[in-house]
Amino acid sequence: QSAVTQPASVSGSPGQSITISCAGSSFDIGAYDHVSWYQHHPGKVPKVIIFEVSKRPSGVSDRFSGSKSGNMASLTISGLQAEDEADYYCDAYTPRGTRVFGGGTKLTVL
Amino acid sequence: DVELLESGGGLVQPGGSLRLSCVASGFSFTMSAMSWVRQAPGKGLQWVSGISPTGGTTSYADSVKGRFTISRDNSMNTVYLQMDSLTAEDTARYFCVRVSGILLLFPMFHWGQGTLISVSS
Numbered sequence: 001q002s003a004v005t006q007p008a009s010v011s012g013s014p015g016q017s018i019t020i021s022c023a024g025s026s027f028d029i030g031a032y033d034h035v036s037w038y039q040h041h042p043g044k045v046p047k048v049i050i051f052e053v054s055k056r057p058s059g060v061s062d063r064f065s066g067s068k069s070g071n072m073a074s075l076t077i078s079g080l081q082a083e084d085e086a087d088y089y090c091d092a093y094t095p096r097g098t099r100v101f102g103g104g105t106k107l108t109v110l
Numbered sequence: 111d112v113e114l115l116e117s118g119g120g121l122v123q124p125g126g127s128l129r130l131s132c133v134a135s136g137f138s139f140t141m142s143a144m145s146w147v148r149q150a151p152g153k154g155l156q157w158v159s160g161i162s163p164t165g166g167t168t169s170y171a172d173s174v175k176g177r178f179t180i181s182r183d184n185s186m187n188t189v190y191l192q193m194d195s196l197t198a199e200d201t202a203r204y205f206c207v208r209v210s211g212i213l214l215l216f217p218m219f220h221w222g223q224g225t226l227i228s229v230s231s
Binding site: 032034036038040045046048051052057087089091093096097098099100101102103104 | 145147154155156157160167169170171205214215216217218219221222223224
């Protein structure tokens with residue numbers, strides 16, 4: 001079981017915005033700003049869409065944005081598209097020198 | 111292009127051992143920390159282990175500490191994961207992941223395709 005909690009599923013209609021939460025503690029999410037978000041389509045490898053809380057890698061749509069407040073990180077996807085349907089994971093570096101993933105959230109685009 | 115090619119997966123009995131290998135190319139291997147991440151069937155991603163560029167610093171998830179050992183051979187651009195005392199809970203696809211810097215805290219942009227481990231009698 002993950003110590004970092006995400007909702008199991010979220011859904012939205014095309015064009016809408018959704019937010020996925022990632023709730024942890026001062027020992028993981030709240031420890032540093034080394035929080036990443038991954039998009040994982042079944043059968044493919046995970047792809048970083050946000051790193052260091054709010055930075056987007058080159059080539060990632062600006063529809064994806066990240067933020068953090070205290071021990072909670074959030075991923076917002078605006079202007080939902082069918083291709084956004086995937087599993088999303090947050091990940092944090094911890095003071096123990098380890099990393100921890102959230103349990104994952106399945107996004108359904110209705 | 112960055113390439114990470116895992117091998118060594120397969121079927122193993124409970125209590126058995128397996129060693130995974132990951133050959134890296136397309137980047138400066140000696141300037142990158144490396145990690146292993148796994149995904150059990152129908153489950154989420156789980157970080158397993160990480161190693162510094164020199165191999166001098168390693169870290170493990172609590173669930174594998176004392177059973178798994180990560181190592182690397184910089185002359186071969188290869189990172190290993192020695193897995194001992196395997197249980198059914200270790201059944202998963204294991205991904206080799208490049209950390210984008212010398213410290214494990216950096217983002218994990220590049221992933222291999224993964225290799226499947228099945229622990230069953």
